[in-house]
Amino acid sequence: MPAMLKGWIDRIWLPGIAFRLAGPKVLQPLLTNIRSITVVTTYGSPRWLLWLVGWPDWRLFRRGIRTLCAPRCRLEWLALTNMDACTADARERFIGKVRRRLAAHR
DSSP states (O other), X not given: OOHHHHHHHHHHSOBTTTEEEEETTEEEXXXXXXXXXXXXXXXXXXXXXXXXXXXXXXXXXXXXXXXXXXXXXXXXXXXXXXXXXXXXXXXXXXXXXXXXXXXXXX
């Protein structure tokens, strides 16, 4: 995970803001107004390598961040893999996809 994103998560998703400790091993989500999270990311690695290492950033959002939001919070993951070797056309298609998906959230 990029250091800037890790720093943001550490500063923002804090006890008393994102969640409350309601007892031993009991987490009470406080961001229940968030019903949808969209992550836009690029990877230099190919998709097969990300699958092999278990998509750690996706798991962080899926199992960690999303659980602090509304009960059925939707996580949408828009990823361009193999960025180092993709063509300009592939990048343009990805940007178009991102624009369409984000426009749907307005």
